[in-house]
Amino acid sequence: MGTEREYTAVVYSTTTGRVLYDLDLDAEPEWSTRVNDVGGGRIIVPLPGDEKTARVREWCVPWRYSIGVLRGDTVCQGGPIVPYSPDDDKTKLVVAFKGFWELLNRRLLHNENWNPATAKITDPSADLSITDSLPNIGRTIADHALGWHHRPGSDLPLDLPPVLPGGGTHVRNYRGYEAAYVGQRLQELTQVDGGPDMLFQPYLTTSGGFRYIRHRMLIGNPLLTQPGAPLRFDYNSTLVSLSIAGDGSALANTAFVKGTGNEAGTLFGYATDTTLIDAGWPALDMVDTNHTSADQQSTLDGWAKADIQLYGSQPEQWQAVVRADADPPLGSYTPGHFADYSVKGHHWLPSGIYSYRILGVSHSGSTPRGCVDHQLQAVRAA
The missing domain is CATH 2.40.10 (Thrombin, subunit H)
Known part of the structure; x- marks a missing residue:
């Protein structure tokens, strides 16, 4: 058998x-x-x-x-x-x-009231202008992608989060003629300084005697966090193994973010952090070309600052293998949650408790039976 x-x-x-x-x-x-x-x-x-x-x-x-x-x-x-x-x-x-995010990577962002039968995508009726907090902007983007009034096929099994109270002063003007995808705009929101985490979490439910898989749109403010104390995994118990890989190939202490424009008229965001330089590192520049349609200087500078936070001091990647059924079990946490990893007798790390955020959870052909892999937020090597 x-x-x-x-x-x-x-x-x-x-x-x-x-x-x-x-x-x-x-x-x-x-x-x-x-x-x-x-x-x-x-x-x-x-x-x-x-x-x-x-x-x-x-x-x-x-x-x-x-x-x-x-x-x-x-x-x-x-x-x-x-x-x-x-x-x-x-x-x-x-x-x-x-x-689920891939579905939004194949869906153009436009105002839900735009009617392609009466106006081109370049018409102002296709534009979407939002002034709100960054999490609420993300929710509004998704809402407009699910409720088209004049185009068929927008329904998806997605539950939107509640609107956060208080609003905000962040401004986003999304023009129809930019022909940008919903998934791209959501990704850009997560990448600005202070941008919210996002996760589309699938879950199983039953209705009318039939099973359904739906998805919850989880939006952080700015991080996705869990209530109460961090999760805990103990080495050689619930924490089966911990692998570490150092890689400084993406390290940068100054970021230039290319926006809209041509030649000398091109907008650039800029941010720098001299902490590493003061400690003996050389100057390391990066050029981010993922936002060439952006036309707001403050937004470009926000992306540059976020790039430095991401790449400015994080050359070491950690991956933990944890038991899926032990406390806390798989299903009781999601990517974005914080966890304590108690380490003792590790060949590289000093004994102690290391607290990091779980960025991803996965299972591959090399994952031991009964376990899952945790990809942890990158940390700077000592």
Whole structure:
């Protein structure tokens, strides 16, 4: 008798979330979820031939259907099927899927009231202007992407968070003619100085006797945090292993962010931090070209400051392997939460308690059974 699968996988309707099929698996799924990132995964299903293979062809349809990976009732990751690859020499099929954010990476941002039948995308009616707090701006962007009045197909199984009280003075003018995607604009919000964390968390629910996978849009203010004390994982117990990789290839102490314009008329954001230089490091510059449509100097400077916070003192990456069923179990926390990792007898680290934020949670072919991987917020090597 074969080993019981640790994970299960289902197919669900991308637009409604209704679960349609429980899948047979040829191997444990791989999946990853990360704050401010798309995430995704892949499954391998057998192709036994005849009617069962015909059923696979029915659901293996990119974008129309989505894959959900579950551990018990916890939905680890879910989102649209994108590529798949049957093999002539093997009776199995590899199906890859992306996280929910990928759907917003294929959806243009415009005012929900814009009517393409009466106005071009360059018309002011397609523009969206928002003055609010950064978390509320993110929520408004998503809201306009889900409720088109004059275009079909905007429905998605997404729960928006409550509007935060108090408002704010941040201004964002999104022009239809910029033809920017919703996912891109959300990503940009997370990258400015003080920008909010975002995560699309899938969950399983039941309605009318049918199962559904829906997604919660979680928005930090600015960080996604949990109430109460940090989680705790103990080395050689709930913390199975801790790997560390030092890499200074992205280290920078000055950031230039390229905005809109040409040649000498190009706008640039700028930020610098001389802390490392004063301590003996050389000057290390970076040029960020991910925001070339931005036309606000303050916004560009905010991105530059955020780049320095991200790349200015963080050349060491930590990954922890923790037990999925032990306290705290998988499903009781999400990327963005803080955790204490109690280390004793490690070959590199002094004994002590190290407190970091969980940026991502994943499971791959190399992850031990009963465990998941934590990608921790990068820290500066001592």
